[in-house]
Amino acid sequence: MLAAPLARDCNLRPRFPDLTHNDSAPPTTERTIRQRLLRFWPFFRSASAGIVLAVVCTIIGALTEPMIPALLKTLLDSGFSEGTIPLWMVPVALMGLFGIRGLAGFLAQYALSYTASLGLLNLRRAMFAKLNDAQLTLFARQSASKLSNTLVYEVQTGSTMLVNALLTLSKDSLTLLALLGYLMFLNWKLTLIVLFLFPALVVVMRILSRRLYRLTRSSQQATDELAYVVEENALAHRMVRLHGAQAQQSQRFDVLSVRLRRLAMKSTIAQAAMTPLTQMLAAAALSAVIAVALWQSSRSGVTVGNFVAFVTAMLMLVAPIRHLAEIAGPITRGLAALERGLELIEETPAQSTGMHSADRVQGAVEFKDVWVRYPSRDDEGTSDDEVNRTALCGISLQVHPGEVLALVGPSGSGKTTVANLLPRFVEVLHGEVRLDGIALTDWNLESLRRQFAMVSQDVIMLNDSLAANVALGA
Template sequence: MQKAAQASSKDAQHKPLDESGLKVYLRLLGYIRSSWFYFALSVFGFVLYSAMEPAQAWILKHIVDVVSNNEIAENRLLIPLAILVIFIIRGLGTFLGSYFMALIANKVVYDLRTSMFEKMVVLPSNYFHSMPSGRLLSKITYDTEQVTGSVTSAIKVILREGFTVVGLLGYMLYINWKLSLLFLIILPVIGLVVSYASKRFRKLSKRIQGAMGGVTDVASEAIKGQEVVKIFGGIEYETKRFRDAAHENRRSQLKMELTKALNTPIVQFLVAISLSGLIWLALDPTFSDNMSSGDFVSFITAAGMLSKPMRQLTEVNSILQKGIAAAQSIFEFIDMDEEVDQGKRRSNSLKGEIRWEDVRFQYPSSDKLALNDVSLTLEAGKTLALVGRSGGGKSTIASLIPRFYDVTGGRLLIDGHEIQDYDLTSLRDKIALVNQNVVLFNGTIRENIAYGRLRNTPDQKIIDAAKAANALDFIQELENGFDTVVGENGVLLSGGQRQRIAIARAILKNAPILILDEATSALDSESERAIQQALDTLMENRTTIAIAHRLSTIEKADMIAVIDHGEIVEVGTHSELLEKDGAYAQLHKQQFAE
């Protein structure tokens, strides 16, 4: 897990942000732009709420002055009505501010998640090889949840309590500006405390995000490999891995809570010092001789009311810093380089001639060539079979055709044009693929056969494809037929059934270029013969690259290339290579003996 995380940090596509926390947060707030009207309503609501705080101090002043001047009879009805109006306006402001801010936050999280997913599906293949899936899921789920707090709770508190502080200070300055200045002197000291806490909060938030990614990594691997974990006695080992990852997350969370727990009372103590000094001076006739009893009580009340909003403003700092740290992680992901697609050529009339000219390729995370000076020419409509030992480079040669990777050196041409000149989407529309590790989605059999751009295919064509792939019989035996849900990655089907669904999908696409990566490896002998007949029909007049372990399945190929250590050892037909009595003949003898 640690190696994978290190590899992901060294990803060539990764572009760390140098932006300050303020710039990151301003970029995050840019997502509010489309909801500016709701934001304006929310701000208006918080202004209403905040304006009622000094109004409460004012009404207290009025009550004291009325009692002092014995004017109770004249104001008996007016004062209760004023109090009622204040609380009605305050309630309305709370509703407007909170509801519309929550609406905006949901929209921001939705936009961020969709932006991240849209970026994820266009990232280069090497990113997914270096980034554990659990860590990637943690970014899309956990990090975006942290952003929710910074957009809802943080902004709500900043606006509501910020306006309240401004309103109360303004009211205090109106009553006695000399005394109010004393309270303002303490604000720079509070600012220093909050600044230090902010840096620590953000540092700890990043550590928590990394630890949460570790938790999801371990859990994801244990879920996917639960059968291996049980059979090979890995329960204790995986449990310890999860405990260690969860402990690291817990430790970082406790440090965050410790900082938060110390930050608030320190700020409260500073406010208390300022408030105590304020009251001490207010009791001095020099400062209060021009103040009425109502003014004095109202001033002290307003000063006391400042404690709550200032405490909440300091407490929200931890939520804000979590959101900034999460937003930075999200924006680093969103700003990553996509697959290079500068090609303009459309492949509408693609014939399928493929030519490798001194092709070299090196994986980004490797220090040696995976392919070295590979030169081959495959005519349109012909079949090329790639054979050899595992890790020799067979799948790498095939993966260059749909441009999952770009060549490091040399040229790869389709119909005489360099593959980089083709529009990426247009090129992949002309390629069908059947992987050795079949990928099925948690939907119905129909949805998995007619997947993606094939989703509007008529039912009869889907049935014909399933029949050609020798899948129709077992599909019809299922209770819901083509509407049977296959589970995550087809877990409810057997290996052979999954492979036949994948072959039916390739048959339905009817593309001029076909890539078969061990397409019959998971089938029993009887199914393999039936599937091989379907593949023979499918491969007619199509350019096919077939990666095969069983040599019996590729004897009819127009060309067979033996790959070893990234180089072509032998090329020829089945009979020609047997006559040479070289590497292919040796492989054939081994399998025949087995």
């Protein structure tokens, strides 16, 4: 039996490049909303039939909107003249119109929900697969609460918000176009006044949506930090009570809770400001249109039905304009939540694997000038921080087949790190570890890990049957 003391003298360490972050991807804020939505297309491609059905039903529903003022025009101009329109046609037309409208709305909602649930399923599968294959530095950089929150809750919330927002966007945009087309048909001069509303509306929505996106990202970060404090206190509850640190931990929790509340209030202000601003713009346009319409009616033979139909269609524009003004908030928050999951998939590299495999090894292990450094969650420290994060400094040793090795050293000296290097739970920063004369990086990961049995310090039971835990991986 060999006893190998582990020393940690890292004063004469070599300088290593920092490869823990990948900044090659362009920032999300530089992409347009269309580009950001297209990033999710691979996950929703399998539900293309649902998208087509939703589009068709939304178009049908939008086309029924201008038929309401058109029906009023016909009733006012011809319906009150005796014998012009059969009485039975009025309820039939109304019931048929609203029946088609309701059925189209139901099918569009169902088709979009089907598409969203299938896309969310594909996204979660890809995220969980990446979680199982990712480089293990991911779990050093991100807490378990953040990863679980992203995979389980954020993508669910983001998907729901985004689908509802896209349904509103498509429905109200098409309704707006249909009503504007009908208004152009009735009186194109008056309709031109309405068109002056849209440039101002676009400017307001763009400014407020950008602010909402920044606030949403800040809120996500604050939520992660708050969840991590809860996770720490749940896992270390004995230590907190032993040292009487409840008040200190409560203060940490309170500071983060207050910060999250402030961000929520700022988001509410930004989102709530959209509605009154757009309604004022719409009211100004509507007032101008009604005034000009009344002036025109006094100089030309405009029928009562024509005027009522125009005003009704104008008033029907207010609801879709208001909905479109409020749509930036849900789309921004939904995209920001889903992009957290997409970043996990796209920006987390998989752990590399080699080609060599063996049924059973002889057991010769060799460490050659091995350096290991654990990444922190903020890997932008000074050189002193690098010393504190370094776990092994130039370790070299050999273990022959049949020998028993005992690692001796104080807590934090690197004993667990040495053991974790063998199944590549930790990656070497510099140097090399060999098994039977072959570098661990050249081994197939599955074959390599079959060679080891480990009694871990962390005792974890999966939420499954006892038999499933005993036969894990078999």
